Amino acid sequence: MDGILQSLGVIFSLSGVTVLVTGALLGIVIGALPGLGPSIGLSLLIPFTYNLGPELSMLLMISLYTSAEYGGSISAILLSTPGTAAAAATAIDGYSMARQGKANEAISISLTASTVGGVLGGLALLLLAMPLASLALKFGPAGYFAVGVFGLSSVAALSGGSLVKGLACAAFGLALATVGIDPIAGTPRFTFGLFQLYEGVPFLAALIGLFAVSEALAMVESRMASAPSIKDKVGHVFMSAALWKETWRSMLSGSVIGTLLGILPGVGGNIACWVARDYARARDRHPEEFGNGSANGIAAPEAANNATVGGALVPLLALGVPGSPTTAIMVGALIMHGLHPGPQLFNEAPSLVYAILFGTIIASLVQYAAGSLFLPLMARVMRLPDAVIAVGIMAFAVLGAFAIRNLMFDVYLMLGFGVVGYLMKKLRFPVAPVILAMVLGYLVESNYRTALVSSQGDYTIFVTDPISLIFLSLSLVSLLTPLWRRIQARRASSRTEETADCTVR
Amino acid sequence: MSGHASGASVHDLSAGRGGEAPHRHYWQNLVAALVCIGWNVGFLLLSLGLPAGHSRGDVGPGSLPIQVAVFGTVVSAVYLVQVLRGVDLGGTHGRVDIARVSGLMALFVAVCLGANWIGLALCLGIGAGVATLLFPGEKPLVRAAATGAGFWAIAYLVFGKLLALPLP
Incomplete structure (x- = not known):
């Protein structure tokens, strides 16, 4: 009870409200700028949150994360350019509505649905995190190792594109995670005599490079002379009662889909938005309106992508396993404050856990207020030319990397990771498995070796421990599913070819 | 951005489709596969130099790095085989400035x-x-x-x- 009261005290203090509002405004702007997203926003912000303390730091990040998911829909609706991957589905009906002169209406649906999705996702987090955490406390080292492997395998398999590239990236991230003093024996590994690497590859420097600098390098290449013009004037947005009546079902179904998919590692808003849109379309009485400015075509994906925020925080809090790059960044922030996420956090820092649980819901409400009051200002930010945005990213990346440990070494390392991230982007290698592996590397290795020490070197502990067996089986399923789908697709295409041949004959 | 904001990429979760790979992607992926193999082999050689564990049951500081390197080498080899077989695993379309x-x-x-x-x-x-x-x-x-x-x-x-x- 003390934890709840303390967390509410922090949230409703002047500094709590200030960080929530700041996070919401930054989040909407970052989300609305095409190419940027919550991952880049958080990676650039983290180094500067050190002085805030863990509760305020997490509130700021949750607020930015939630609002960036909504912000992505603004450029999707006004410019047909999704600000974030999760707003891609919104662009179809949102832009169509904007072309009909109903931009304000489209944004009002997006904002309301995002808020409903965020609140319902937050409520799911509140209800699920604690029981799951109590269950996770019973896991042994073998179980934890398997949970880590499951998180990694599913992210590698589901992060989009080629499975083999996803796995290669996970191996690269795990290799980076082994740099530094080893967690059991204390032996320095792969440090090459550099004291800066004794604590491992600085995660935040790698993160800023892989996400932010790589994006700036991609921007300099695209060479956009000026920002696209916005024809519609946008004012303050409040949804009418008629629209509420029309869209509440889609908001609800989108929220449930988003929450459930958000819990699964590797599945984020960019998948949830399409699933929610398809579901809403299948259930709609006028499915033909989808694609031509349907209100439900905006409400369902927007509710879903914001609901994934609460869903994605469930495995982070309950198991200590981030399910997405954005939540992996939050792990980095917690580590920066000397905390390790997971079920033990409920006993070690209850006020922080409750601040995250309640903060997720309240951040959605703050996003609604900030989004409706400051929308005209946000629309102006989208007129910033690429030159200023890209250069701004680079400048903040340099300052952010330096702020981590006040070492120029981290800045050079960050720039190096920027080049790696840029090349990965060009070659369609997913970045998410690298980040996840860097975060999960410590959990995987320490529990792997502790399990073997406790079993006196007997490897069968990983299959005799029921929790370990379940999660290792799930890992196998997550890796085999894309292969199975590929075989099915090949069979289907060969059948189609055969049918076509028969028809020709 | 981690994800590429397109519906197509979101729904295409499988590995690259078979067929004739575009010439440009072939060379990009060939170089990338060779770099991956080089990285993992190098990492394996460095890992083999790490000391063994001292406590009973402890596999030592080199155990996980060796396993990661072997896994990475196998995955990279599969990647190389896929590229050589002509599977298009994607790459950049436009000119790199x-x-x-x-x-x-x-x-x-x-x-x-x-x-x-x-x-x-x-x-x-x-x-x-x-x-x-x-x-x-x-x-x-x-x-x-x-x-x-x-x-x-x-x-x-x-x-x-x-x-x-x-x-x-």
């Missing part, structure tokens, strides 16, 4: 190197201003001056003074 990308990178490396002499805030301001010239647009010099001054002010006043970051 090496001059601009390396120009921006070199500029910010120079910013970091110059920070010890004239201070990071001033260096960042100059670097940010010059970097905007890499982008097309109207009134480039005015934009460069305004951006440079703006970022110098942010670095010096907000980060140096307000946040008390000990900038070099």
